[in-house]
Amino acid sequence: MFLAKLLYLLFLCVLTQSQKDYVDISGPGLQPVEIIMPARYFFINFTHINAQTYTPELNKKLIVEIEGKSSANKHCRVWVNKLDRKDGTFIVRYKIYETCFDLSIYVHYDRKDLGKSPFKFKGPIYPDQCDCPEKEFENWFINYGCTQNHEQIIKDLKPFHNLNMKEEVQKIIQKYHQPESTSFCHYVIKENKLYRNCYGKHVGFNMFSDNVLLSLMRKVKVPDMELIINLGDWPLVHKRDKPLPVFSWCGSDETYDIVMPTYDLTESTLENMGRVTLDTLSVQSGAELVWEKREPRAVWRGRDSRAERLKLVDIARANPDLFNVSLTNFFFFRDKEAQYGPKQPHISFFKFFDFKYQINVDGTVAAYRMPYLLTGGGLVLKQNSPYYEHFYKQLTAWKHFVPVARDLSDLVDRVKWARENDEKAREIAMNAKNFGNEHLLPQHIICYHAALFWEWSKRVRSEVDIEESMTQVQQPKSACDCKFPKSHNHEDL
């Protein structure tokens, strides 16, 4: 009796030991009706395989196909991109170019369906360029998978309550409108239309703030609000002065500026599978070498935008066995080019991961490459800095990165530490990668903006009016038909 039971159990084990049962397929790209993104994405995890047991065979046998119908009942245009993380997990991205119906996502391994494949959705599945906003912000926010209560948002908005923005805007213009050195835009969102007045000489970067606001407004009716967005890298509102609400891409310990994700990270979200090739998804499959095969040296490339970057060159020259460092451009210290040059050609960002350790030294402000270094799975040696991006407060030294003194005096010791503690170094690199996957992917960046602007809209009590001198910023043209009601057919999942 006992033996029979045992045999039966064994039989069951053998029966279920197919790839199918070892795979976990999940992610926002499997809610394509609710979660509209420039490139939708989801993850495939062969849970019994890891970086040590991975073989390229896995990638060859894994096929993802996505098909659907256009409104004209033809094939709808979809572009699929599979990213191999070389650890038994994959990221699948897909971009939809027109509204699709009856979308099917097939995940095949060795020509057999994996997990719950095929995933089927009736639709309509809107491409990101469709201007078909949901009416209820809060519903949208939840369905999109966003969360509130980000520590940085709470801290940044703390000084601002019950504001009369008419007064605040005037004060900001008076104090910070110095056409030669600062540039900012005063934005108004009213009835989900966008208007702005910009100040300063260099307002070209308003393309980035326009893009993220328009992108949100295509997805959901954004609450009426007005805000001022600083287009420069330097935060503006010094703590010795009274707090004024200015939104900036970079924060600092000495300023009150309200921090948004950087234009760089935001653009890589909005141009995913488009104009931008380096983003927090692509960087995860860019590395050629597994950790063990990487060179145990610290790598850095960049321009001469801060004195410590020159110092870094000195340190590297004195310790060639520990570093591979070069300046790629001279602008701020042209007179020092003979000493610190010649400048070297750029290398692909993915090449950084031929090395185990990546150095992050401030440029003019925080170095905006941080999200890609972390998510790319390198051990980041980060210079201490008063400057920060929207997520730095969630990072812990020695857990997600190795801290380095502001004057780089301990940098050599840090590299030596990493060499002598390889297991620990690898673990920190893994933590960084996990952090990136939990906080820095496109969905998180869109959500952070949504959470920030929603919370901000509650802090303003004054009426939102469009000033006469304002320009309306139009949504990009697209041939979308919003008449199809979205069916929230969760049973499809």
Ligand SMILES: *[C@@H]1O[C@H](CO)[C@@H](O)[C@H](O)[C@H]1NC(C)=O
């Ligand atoms: C894949 O699944 C395994 C087992 O559940 C888990 O330990 C691992 O962290 C997952 N990997 C990724 C990258 O999500």
Ligand SMILES: *[C@@H]1O[C@H](CO)[C@@H](O)[C@H](O)[C@H]1NC(C)=O
């Ligand atoms: C530094 O790295 C680059 C890019 O991998 C490589 O071409 C170069 O030879 C390296 N230099 C040294 C001195 O190791």
